[in-house]
Amino acid sequence: MQYRSGKEIRQLFVNFWESKGAHHYKSFSLVPDDPSLLFTIAGMVPFKKYYLGLEEPEYACAVTSQKCVRTNDIENVGHTARHHTFFEMLGNFSWGGYFKRESLTWGWEFLTQVLGLDGSRMYATIYKDDQEAFDIWTKEIGMPASHLVLNGEDENFWFMGPQGPCGPDSEILYDQGEEFSCGPDCHPGCDCDRFLEIWNHVFTQYDRQADGSFKPLPRKNIDTGMGLERLASLIQGVRNDFETDLFTPLMKKAGDIAGVRYGENDQSDLALKVISDHVRAVCFMIADGILPANDGQGYVLRRLIRRAARYGRLIGINKPFINDVIPAVIELMGDPYSELGENRLTIEKIVEIEENSFGKTIRQGSELLDAEVKAALESAGKTLGGAVAFQLYDTFGFPLELTREICAERGVSVDEEEFKKEMEQQRERARSSSKQIANNVIKGNVFNALVNEFGATDFVGYEKSECNTKIRALVRDGRQVDALGEGEEGMVLLESSPFYAERGGQIGDTGLIKADGVLAVVRDSTHPFGELNMQTVTVTKGTLRVGESVLAQVDLDRHLAIARNHTATHILHAVLGKVLGGHVRQNGSLVSDRFLRFDYTHYEAPSREQLEEIETLTNAAILTDRPVTTAVTDLEAAKASGAKALFEEKYGQTVRVVSVGDFSSELCGGTHVSSSGMIGSLKIVSEESIGSGIRRITAVTGMTTVHLLQELSRTADELSARLAVKRPLLIEKVRGMEEEIKELKRQIDGMSRARLAGSIDSLIAKKTLAGGAVNLYIGRVDGQNMELLRESGDKFKDGDPKAVFVVFSKAAEDKVQILCMLGEEAQKKKLHAGKIVKELAALVGGSGGGRPNMAQAGGKEPAKIDAAIAAAVDLVAKFIGA
Known part of the structure; x- marks a missing residue:
């Protein structure tokens, strides 16, 4: 062979x-x-x-x-x-x-x-x-x-x-x-x-x-x-x-980074296999538009990046390294999968963000593990609980092998049976909620029947804003009907439709459907199934009937406002790549008549100067009044011409390419203005992060921009009048007021600290427990923020290593705050601040937790504070076995 x-x-x-x-x-x-x-x-x-x-x-x-x-x-x-x-x-x-x-x-x-x-x-x-x-x-x-x-x-x-x-x-x-x-x-x-x-x-x-x-x-x-x-x-x-x-070049690259070779030992072999598998998956997932998230596809991607990073640490790679393996994936599989090379910058940026973020998570997990190992060493069984091991695995990405290894080095075993139970419970939850369970397609619904009978709707909205057509079908409450009477709501399937149905981030058209003695208001246009283009209507006069000839009219003003925002979105997309870098990719959009929203991949917030440059270049491209043209071609030819194919879209073999002069070219089925000058102008309203490596710009165009600028001008005029300064001096005036506020706040904080220091001794009671092994300082200090309470706690535990400092405070809005801090000697007496506040919080209708030496919690029932203070003495005594 x-x-x-x-x-x-x-x-x-x-x-x-x-x-x-x-x-x-x-x-x-x-x-x-x-x-x-x-x-x-x-x-x-x-x-x-x-x-x-x-x-x-x-x-x-x-x-x-x-x-x-x-x-x-x-x-x-x-x-x-x-x-x-x-x-x-x-x-x-x-x-x-x-x-x-x-x-x-x-x-x-x-x-x-x-x-x-x-x-x-x-x-x-x-x-x-x-x-x-x-x-x-x-x-x-x-x-x-x-x-x-x-x-x-x-x-x-x-x-x-x-x-x-x-x-x-x-x-x-x-x-x-x-x-x-x-x-x-x-x-x-x-x-x-x-x-x-x-x-x-x-x-x-x-x-x-x-x-x-x-x-x-x-x-x-x-x-x-x-x-x-x-x-x-x-x-x-x-x-x-x-x-x-298909794997050995990737394992060799990871092994070279770690200084190990495949075949040397089982542990490093396992790590190299996991890394090679996961890095392949990560590259292909990001290339297909999947981005890290806390659920769904993005959660799987994030988990794979973290598992690869953790297994790298198992073989001694204590720095971000996945991007060093990615070129080997592209070299190995870039032919035939050209999307890997095309999206290389995006893949590397997303991985860089996630791996650096995970480094911080690892440090947090290490702190938790250190604390739990200390507690285990003081216990009779010297065993780390399986629930803790699972939390380290699920939340912080610690493979069980790593947790086992760290524990073994310090003489602690891991309850692996409990870990397995926790893992199985998670799998059961995943199985019960996973979308992959539902692998059935519901057949026989009304829209499926309409597709089978009529096929795709003939959309004429690229050329026309109105047309004479016929009603093919009417749907009310999920069933086909022969007529919709005055006052009734339903859905209309037209033989030909000028109404753009919501798709690709662009909202659907509205308008009117008319006939002699008949009027229906089109409130929305959607694709309820396949290529059906249907209008949601309310009949305001007469009766709509199947087979009737009607005039379909799009709300042209609204339609043009949507078109302005859509074309502006294309220009904005091109500008973002020029200003922020070639890794920028669209990750979603919403094009409405009132505004546009554009989600894109980027690793940090753009500076004020970059945002101004983005806005300036976008408006410059608008003002040059470039022609907007469309061409229908095959997918490969469109990509070869440089047209951008968007992540979230599914394309057939025949595609529509929308070009704004030589400035922008994208695969797009939406509606657009005929030249960029019709957009008027664009103003960025906001820029924000909506997830790891994903940011969002919201902007307005056309007359909405004019209205926004008028509103901003009115606001500036009113502020100028109220502060008694001219508009150019507003910022300087506000900065001066901010400095005054900071100084007043500093004085108030100083007074609060002095007042608290003067009263704390009278509010905090001392109780000696376990024959003097522990000193419990407990009391109630209402109306103080947590920072001041922590400062007081530091003084108590620094002055008394045996201190267990527990303080309750009734805060604003009838909320309860609880703080627990332990001195060094108190920590050795089987005490854990997080466990103490967790039980105390339950007494005042709340929850919380934290580290072994300091923890805080909240509650909703301040009336129960005094009872909780009384119970705290017995609770601390119980924990130390006194």
Whole structure:
């Protein structure tokens, strides 16, 4: 068997199926056009609409090498030979073209004749009642019957959901030899790697009914999937995927940074595997527009960056390093995945932000671990709780191995059983809320029926603001109706529509639908399903009826205001790249008639000077009155011309390119003005951070800019009058007032400290506990801020190492503040400030916590403060066992 690189195998697969008549689709995005999925998890995901009959395929058969992300086994990455977060799935698909015979015989041809696998070492699993597949394998391909494994539905029958397309499947296995065996009872289907599963062929030929029966589909389909990494390990003769050329350059680069080599020891090997897997996934996720966040896809991305960084620290890399590995990913996979190189600056900036941020989180986690290890050393069992280990893992990114190692160095064990329970509870929560559970498409709703009956709506709004048309359908309360009467609300499907329906960040048009004696106000235009363009209306006169001829009129003033903001958004996007750098990418937008909102990737707040430059350059481009032109072309030609393709958009093969002179060129389906001068001017209203590495500009254009400037002028005039200074001197006047306020505040704080110092002794009672081992200083000091209370606490604990300082304060708005601080000797008596305030806070209707030596909490029931003070004595005594 000839050695083949991963790149060669990928290309051979594509070429082979193209020779059989398949159309090659380049890999679709990791972000699926499917709300039921978090990521593209298989090669068939982009084609699910074809299997469900929601759309007609462009071609009868296809081939892809699809990039995928799966997240249900992140913890197993590196521990096994085959688990990955990012992987490539080779797949060939047919929708009414070839079927079972061709799929299996051609698949056999590819494996044996193109790749040179030994056919005598291959096995196949089939559904027990699939006689057709059995005959193809034994009579046409010539596989011995002894090499066929017959299974039931659980193993060899594929379902898309409880109802819908389904069918038997056949999995091809390869015997890697006894050296991969798990023992004398090893057999095909065993969990070990001897009989390696390499390629699954799904024969989607039935439609499962609600009663569980199977109805033949009018069109038989093929869906196959084969992991490139797994196939490469077989072709390249290595024991696991990580030893293929798809990973080794990345592991070598990470190893060079750490000063270790793959194969030296299990711990460093594990770290190098995790790093190589996660960095691949991170690069592809960011290239497809996913950015770090606290939930959803962004949470997974952030977690992968942090896991890679932590595993780097396990092998001695104590600085940000992921960006040093990224060039190796791009060099290895930039062909065919050009998006990696195109978005390199963005990838590196996002990773830099996240890794630096994580460095701070690691330090916080280390503080928590140090404190908990100290507490464990003072306990009888010298064991770190599993819940703490899980908090370190989940919140601070500490792998269990690292926590175990640090604890072992200090003579502390980890309750790993409790850790496993916490982990399983998290997985259960994830499973119950994960979007990936819902892998069903709801069929039969009213909009699906309209798509099937009428197809896409004919949109004429690029050329016209009104048109004569007919009503194709009316919908009220989720059902088709024949008419909408006066006062009724519903949705209208027109034969041709001038109304732009909300999409791509641009809001939908409003306007009127008219006929003799009939008037309906269009309140919104949306795409409720697929390419349907429907208007939400209220009938104010007469009755709208299906089949009636009507005049559809767009609210032109509002429409033009939206168009001004949309074209301005394109110009702003181009300017941001020029001023802030080529890494800037759009991350979302909202284009309305009142304002525009533009979200973009950037690592820090722009300076005042940069914002002024952005505003100036944008207005300069507007005032040159550049022509705005559109062109319809194919996707690859558009990208080759330099047109920007936006992260959040899903594009077909035919796209619309909007250009503002030679200043800006973007793929866009929205509406625009005919020249930039029609925008008038742009004024930035605000610039803010909305997430790690993501910022937002809000701006206005046209007459809204004029109104805003008038309002600002009125405000300045009123301030000038109130402060009795001319407008140019306003800032100087305010600065002087700020200095006066600071001085007054300093004087007030000094007086507060002096008053508190004079009264604190009379308000704080001292109680000696545990035979003088601890001195509890406790009391109530109302109306003081926490900073002053901490200063008082410092004096008590600095003057008495045995001090346990506990103070309650009734703050404004009937809130309770609690502070606990411990002296050095008191900390050695099994006391923990965080645990003390947590229990005290519960007594006054609140919660809180903190470090072992200092913690604070809040409550909502000040009436219970005195009772809590009385209870504090027994509580502290309980903690020290007195």
